[in-house]
Amino acid sequence: MLKVENINVYYGAIHALHDISFHVEQGEIVTLIGANGAGKTSILNAISALVPHKSGTITFCDKELSRVPANKLVSMGLSQVPEGRRMFSKMTVLENLEMGAFTRRNRAEMQQDLEMIFSHFPRLKERVKQLAGTLSGGEQQMLAMGRALMSHPRLLMMDEPSMGLSPILVQEIFNIIQEINKEGTTVLLVEQNAHMALSIASRAYVLETGKIIKEGNAADLLRDDDVRKAYLGN
Amino acid sequence: MLFLNQLINGLHIGSIYALIALGYTMVYGIVKLINFAHGDIIMVGAYVSLILITDAHVPFYLAVPVTMAFCALLGVLIERLAYKPLRSAPRISALITAIGVSMFLQNLAQQIFTATPRPYPTVFTVAPIVIGKLSINFLTVLTVSVSIVLMIALQAFVRLTKTGKAMRAVSEDMGAAQLMGINVNNTISITFAIGSALAAIGAILYSLNYPLISPTMGSLPGLKAFIAAVFGGIGILPGAMIGGFVMGIAESLTKGFISTQLPDAVVYGILIVMLLVKPAGLLGKRTSEKV
């Protein structure tokens, strides 16, 4: 579904991503794990065209993305939940969700998706009229996910959904990610919390200083000695 | 009676300030830039409409939309050429660029039209409306009502339409807006276009009231409107409107009752007091940085 081949990203003189290649297949949960600054977010931003890549190709559903402007990616079915949620805090919860469906026209389908999102996140339904800025951290993460789902994506990319959340909320969010995946959305997950990410993912890639150093089945990586030592802490 | 007259004068000029202030506030809201060149858009609008009406003999009702279109285009052009390359640069660089653009427009106008002021034609020769002892100029009625209608329309546009919501989204978080599929560049262009078109109307209304056109004529109303925008809370549309009226009325009351020398000082004084009492302006919410 998504195929990234040999992309390189530079920030000024800094070579942030070196020949990154990986792929995500329909229906999978794929996770990218690695330390802070390893380049996980850069990969998502390169796919979303928020940062340009200097060489290499990104193909999504058999279409090369390099000529596609950032704002057209959403209508192709690619949606990103950014790191740190980035709500439109002066807009209401409902307006935020509407912004998620910015590129869509079919109102009936949108309504359907809205109901679907509320069934996953009943707390958002209680707060539709509230300004997004007044939500708690966990609720904001839910809204960010709901907002991304409103575009009815084929591939949902999530950047550090667990960041700054309490253990109990992390669990809840990861359960919902699994549910969403079961309902047919492919997920690309970037996580610090390697333990959680590996336990729900089917496959994983390990990143270190802008390079992919390991890939494989999530279950295998969970047992891999190097990975355990570096990212799982034992 | 004098008081009422001055109040009406204040409303008249205040509604023009408000129209111009909307442009400042919209642009600030979306790109966080004090667009110093906005005042000079007024000057361009005045010259374009003047040429259309007196030199090209275009009827007034046609000259207005053409002037608006011209200014809108100019606004978009300025943004694309001068501000867009600096979007990720330090904000003060963009500010200096805006100052540079302002100086450029003024001096370009001076090259083309010379520094000698030109008279603006009288378009409306309608008799004043007399209510008892009070006589209200037709121009005043027109100016105030046009401004109010435009402000309401703009407010509705930003609150209700998809483009308006996109503008709000971009002003909060450009990157997140892009992830929603919003075309950020176009949205910013639209903002500059609307702001500049409103300035064009402001320019025509201003010129009808003060019918002398010169290359530096935009500075003063520009500065006042800018102060109005800050007074009301920059980035907030209703704030700009209230600010415009407050500044207009304060100015005209000072002229009428205190001294013709002091209106500027009073206007600045009001702004200073407001900022000291409410640092983010009348309707602004102070967003203290999260620690």
Added chain:
Amino acid sequence: MKMNKRFKACLLNLIAIVAVYFTFSLLINSGTLTRYHRNIIFTICINIIMAVSLNLTTGMLGELALGHAGFMAVGAFTSAIITKAWGISTVISFPVALIAGGLLAAFFGLVIGIPALRLKGDYLAIITLGFGEIIRVIIINLPITGATKGLSGIAKLTSFNYVYIIMVLIIASLFTLGRSRHGRAIISIRENDIAAESTGIPIFKYKLFAFTLAAFFAGVAGGLYAHQQGTINAATFDYNKSIDYLVMVVLGGMGSITGSIISAVVLSMLPEYLRDLTALINDLLPAIKITDPRMLIYSLMLVLMMIFRPKGLLGTAEFSLLNLWDFIVRHVKRFASLITRHLPERKKAITMPEVPKYDYANLDLPVLETKQLGIRFGGLQAAKDVNIKLMDNEIVGLIGPNGAGKTTIFNMLTGVYKPTSGDIVLLGKSIVGSPTYHITANGIARTFQNIRLFKSMTVIENIKVAFQTRMHYTPMEGIIRAPRYSREERGIDIRARELLSVFGMEDVADTPADSLPYGQQRKLEICRALASNPKVLLLDEPAAGMNPKETEELMNTIKIIRNRFSVAILLIEHDMKLVMGICERIYVLNYGNIIAEGTPDEIAHNQEVVAAYLGTAAEESKEESATC
């Protein structure tokens, strides 16, 4: 050997300054330079003073001010009135008038700064613009300043000697100030004001100091200007003039004194060159007939300059012409260090920053204690009846769901927020209502959830800022590099390097803070907090963004800190492994209330805590940590 090199450099500076002085003096006295050229030179020097002084507020302090011409006006009129009225010898009256002009401008700076500097960014720009314009309107309306006509017939006392020497003195003092503890404090405010204040910098005082000093210099420049022109009119000093100076500062590169100097020189001469260009074009192409396009070209260059060099001229070493200028001016700036060499102080006495004594012997009482602490934001009770105790040398955890009020409590402890109820007692004294910098100086230091370093300063400078509370030399001693300056600066250099070596960071001491990898940045923040010699260290999510390996290292570091620096540590953290692993006691916060307190074991088995916060994963995590 190193000293020798520095001495040579200083000598070179002095030679350069003197050479420039004599060259121009000779050219002027011999009549080689016309009156016209002489005026340009004077204007350049005055513009340099204006630009470098504005650079102090806008570049070094980082506060955008748009009313600098107003201070110049105050200086110009004050000094002109004095020399006009005072019949004594101009050798006395002129310097007195210049200083008086500067002082009155400084007074205006103080009066305006006290209210205005509470604002930041664009708002400060606007309010200073407003004040600047009001100064102008006042001058226009006062009889003593000649009202709308202004003052004329002012003796033209400004000579090359005066402008040049005053300019050199001002530049030199700004340079030495910039390298003193006061300069570091000012720059740290630009880099991160919140961090600066919690590192013990009284930020408002320093803002006011920089703003007032800049106003003083502008006032002196105004005096020179008045006695150069002979006639002055308030209308000249409008906000356009302020903007001209701002342009010089930004174009030269914000915060770079030499940058301001270069751009002041270039921008003062540019119009003159463009004038010649116009004449040339009109001669060659009479058909076009342009009317003086100086300003048109100037504005276009300004825009292009900003687009292609948004950070200003300096820092772009490719321009060889600039390097030449830079070379010359760099020598001007080192002039001041020469002064120190001449001072008899040859023995390298060093003052080590003293270690504060906490006269707090009773170890049974807590170091820090909150009593029924609460805060309300509008209708929201963010914290209520919080009672936390911290004993000497204890490591205590503060956990709880997001939005429970953990960071709010930190903000109350450090004086960022003022509690609406209850009390905070540090070493037996209530600290409620004390400003943040004061609390830091008295023994509470903190780190931040999102790292707040002074990014463009070097690692060691970051630490030195925090030594501020234990240094004593005055700004003047810093400017003239008095013996106390040298002693204290050498002392903290040693202490700062010592501190860095504890964390294994001595190798990166001289690299900019923002070039450090993430983990080291977190470490540096802790290190900086320790530099203010706290009794209590507050860590806000120190493990955020760290992988398990880094987290483990951090756990060791925290233990080392406690033992070596004998501080009590209160930490907020979500990483249960860290919390359960190193904390001796834990408080659990939910909806602003403490719902549990106890040892890690007690907390892990507390039903209420598990339900509100830990979930079932807590068991797992506890077991995991048990295995290692």
